[in-house]
Amino acid sequence: MVNRKLAKVLKFRYTILAAILVLLAAGLVLLPKYEKHEGINPEELLSNVISPERYITSDELAHKIINQDPSFLLIDVRDEENFKKYSLPNAINIPLKNLLKEDFEGYINQSQFDVVFLSNDNLYADQAWVLCNRLGYKNLHVLKGGINNWFNTIINPAKPNENMASIDFQLYSNRKAASMFFGVAYPEQVKKKPVVVKKVTPRKVVPIKKKKKLPVEGGC
Incomplete structure (x- = not known):
């Protein structure tokens, strides 16, 4: 008796599952066709990976930003917290x-x-480049070199040694000018206001005169 009841319950469940599968299959048939990205072959991908043209230096990017070059788009692939900092x-x-979400495909494809992908170093930016390529x-x-290299070359460029070539000093001068464009202030560029020292008139010290003791009058 128990086995018959169990069989009926299982049969009912299987019927429900079968109906659900049929509905899902029908839904898949009715879905619009999705065109997959075929991408490029491995040989072409390898050729692109080893090409030095896929990198842009901090100096090149600074030049583009300063001159308001409209031909490029910067995409920061770090998380939102680091981006806001x-x-x-x-x-x-x-x-x-x-x-790879559809909302952002229009920016990349x-x-x-x-x-231009950027991250703290090359890691995340390289991964983004490989995926999209x-x-x-x-x-x-x-x-x-990412934002780390940007800081070391543009925001805080190292001053060349005295025995270095003139081209190094010219590069330093260009980077220093670029850093000022991005808001870095150097000591020689900051005009210090002269400190005005007010003359204080010394207070006169009036000595306290001790009172003379009066002679003691006759006793008893």
Whole structure:
């Protein structure tokens, strides 16, 4: 008796599951066709990976930003927290984990701008470049050395030694000028207001005169 009841329950469950599977199959048939990105072949990907043209240096990028070059698009692939702390001017934040979402495809899969990926170093930016390059997206670049190198070369450039070539001093001068454009102030550029010392008239010290003791009058 118990076995018959159990069999009926199982049969009912199987019927429900079968109906659900049929509905799911029908839904898949009715879904619009999705065109997958075929991407590029491994040989072409390898050729792109080893090409030095995929990198852009901090000096090149600083020159583009200062001259308001409209031909490139900066994409910061770090998380939102790090992006809010610091990023480069006009950069768009698309965290690496969200890079392949359809909402952001229009920024990356286009031919109007050169896309420059950036992160703290090369790691996340390189991963973004490989993913998008594999999908066949064009005009992709990586900021060489990332924001760390940007700080070391543009924001805080190292002063060359006296025995270095003149080209090194010219490069330092250019980087120093660029850092000032991005808000760095150098001591020689800061005008210090002269400190006015007020003359204080010394207070006159009046000595306290001790009272003379009066002679003691006759006793009893």
